[in-house]
Amino acid sequence: MTAPVFDVKDAAMLCRDAASAPSLHNAQPWRFRFLRESGTFELYADRLLAVPLADPDDRALHLGCGAALFNLRVAIAHRGRHPRADLLPDPSRPNLLRPYGRRTGPHRSTGWTLEIV
Numbered sequence: 001m002t003a004p005v006f007d008v009k010d011a012a013m014l015c016r017d018a019a020s021a022p023s024l025h026n027a028q029p030w031r032f033r034f035l036r037e038s039g040t041f042e043l044y045a046d047r048l049l050a051v052p053l054a055d056p057d058d059r060a061l062h063l064g065c066g067a068a069l070f071n072l073r074v075a076i077a078h079r080g081r082h083p084r085a086d087l088l089p090d091p092s093r094p095n096l097l098r099p100y101g102r103r104t105g106p107h108r109s110t111g112w113t114l115e116i117v
Contacts, residue, residue: 008034
């Protein structure tokens with residue numbers, strides 16, 4: 001097994017950078033999860049921080065999460081890594097917007113990944 005691309009301290013800094021993304025009413029309706037073993041991040045929509053009266057269709061929630069994801073990708077690239085994304089969500093985990101990190105196995109059509117090389 002190879003060492004993870006990022007350690008916990010690096011992951012916290014990357015998530016902090018990503019969290020500077022804009023969102024409706026600055027609600028920041030996302031949560032990141034760092035999986036230490038694989039060096040992978042997961043991005044979840046946080047429905048508790050959504051603004052349903054102003055955004056009944058979750059459009060702004062998804063735009064804000066997309067901005068956070070973009071910031072994460074920029075922060076990873078700034079640290080000399082090259083993130084690459086596959087674009088299929090996992091239907092069994094509706095709040096999981098995108099897991100990303102190093103790919104550890106064959107492509108699976110049920111997940112979103114961002115490979116960091």
